[in-house]
Amino acid sequence: MNTHDFVQKYGINRKDTDSVKWDGMAKSFDGRNDLVPMWVADADFKCPDEAVQAIENFASLGVYGYTLAPQTYKQAFIEWERKRHHYECREEWIRFVPGVVSGIYIIIKALTNPGDAVIIQTPVYYPFSDAVKNTRRKLITNELVDNNGRYEMNLDDFEQKIIENDVKLYILCSPHNPVARVWSEQELDRVFDICIKHNVTIIADEIHQDLIFGDHKHITSPIVSQGKYSDSIIMLTSASKTFNIAGLQNSFLVTASIELGEKIDEELKYDAIHTGNPFGYRAAEAAYRYGESWLEDFLKVIEENYQSLKMILSQDGRIHVYPLEGTYLCWVDLRECVFPDDVHRVVQDIAGVAVDFGEWFGDCGKGFIRINLATIPERVQDVGKRLLNAIDA
Template sequence: MKYDFDTIVPRRGTSSYKWDTSEEENTLPMWVADMDFRTAPDIIEALQERVMHGVFGYTKVPDTYYDAVVRWFGNRHRWQVDSRWIVYTSGVVPALSAIIKALTEPGDKVIVQTPAYNCFYSSIRNNGCELSANKLIYRDGRYTIDFDDLEAKTVNPKAKILLLCNPHNPVGRVWTPEELQRIGDICLRNKVFVVADEIHCELTYNGHNYTPFASLSEHFQQNSVTCISPSKAFNLAGLQIANIIAADEELRRCIDHAININEVCDVNPFGVIATIAAYNKGGRWLDALRKYLWKNYEFLCHFFTERLPQYHVLPLEGTYLVWVDCRVSGIGSDDMTRQLQEQQHLMVNSGTMYGPGGEGFIRLNIACPRTLLADGLERIARVLK
């Protein structure tokens, strides 16, 4: 079956955070991490059937939901999850906040490999904890992990958690099994618990295969929890659904208690229905999406090579978020994003919002029809040329 990713779906005026934050009609948003594609037809059909029922009361999550999650990760990623390990909640960010609340005391340190997803910082801060930045090494146009620094950070007795982003947002790395093994060994040795944000796990390219951190060993599985959601891969963020996978029963009880304290224990019926449809019937659509996104990335790389060769586009191993090194311009990230919006009505993300190591970079969301991507790139060229 052929899927359509080229048709522009008008989103302005739909209370879209991405499109309606700016009131200017000619603004093109390439910032917030949701896609401008309709979701998989099987998901739409399942949601339409549920809408026609017409009654939208409180939802009891059925066994078929857990079955769909277990089957998907077993078949797609060779990770055998027990349905009893799954704790549902309203999103990955609420999940991260609840886990930090469950596993730390105010004043504890949470390690983050920076630059990293900006909501990591607010989740740490809101729970009274302190950031411990394990800054990624940027060398020869690629990011790697500073394992010596990670060891030093985990030795600190106040360090309780490593927030692992796998695949990594915003730098686009898909951590290899070898890298994950070293991370896990260091954290085990120094009694630091791993919280793996793997929300972008379905979006990988060209042999860069996603490895669930917890799948590497029984020890890692017991010393970690994993946060997943179909929201990024199937464009379902507004339906507010995510899962925490925790193998340890006592840990699950602590997390479940924190989720209830944070009042994010209820989910809506549409998130449940969409997750079941996505994991049971969405595989072929997802495969087609990944091919389209990769073609978008190739289009962007060719554009930069031809028109803006002085700027380095980072290799995209995973996510649909492209990290661009703009330091040669001498313009700070905040000034650059401001110029793009003021002069060309283009919204992109400044690297500074991703913490230490982000200055001088911008993040571009390429999950849109190629005509919109081409428009955005032309706007960038008019400012950065």
């Protein structure tokens, strides 16, 4: 399907649907609920038809009692991982978690004690730092560095901070939200090598694993260097970003390590997490089985949205739009044209746009914004023009 047809068929007005992005912005944007919503990471497109059909079929039963995960659910995920990520995931490596963020909390609690140090790489998805702080662990930040307009890991600082703070756990974001990097195998190999050397366990948040552009290749953490590190990795992923079904609350926790798996099982018992939402199981399974062409079309829309936003914003030579290697989240540096303290006023008050402000991802993000591209092209173009005009004003 071409992008025009995809947008016509799946694009939807989500206003007044209790969408967090559309109807829940007042809390984060000074009481305003009239901004153009380009923040929360979900999409303004209906999910694949087969996922809707699977939900309708289950809904028509009329009985929603305690429900097992369908036998075929994990199998659909395993097949997807094999096909898209060249990874042979075994059934016994998979645990259910409601969300990737709740998975992070579960792993932190299962593997560390209050006061233990956990390292993250900022700017990064802010629930990572919340999870560390809310579980009373010590937050250690290792800033990514901008090398000629592309972010890289600062591994010397990473290793030094691990040693100095006796770090126990590392939370990797792969692909990385918000800087849209798809880490190469070599980069992952190097960072994992440091972790292993210092007995640091790795949480790999791969929720954006299927949103990859151009020639970039997502390398799922358990297969880096032919699986050399897989005993020290717990990978988290979901069909939620891939197929826009985040509200259904079904995610996967994967580890090849028997020892880590047992600790996770203990924690899951302790947290009384047993089974997921039956609607979510069915939607995820149907999407994995039948949604691949929907995903390919969705990615084309994102790619075009990125190109058009970049073209509009580059009319002001002082705005830097980072390459979109993965995710549908575009990272933009406004520091050359807007004083960092003025970004909220310019973007929110003058342009009338709700974005994720850079400092939400860590102090080093101040002066940047993150724009969600998973919406109709007209809205992306409108937002580009609004930002240009507001910066001019």
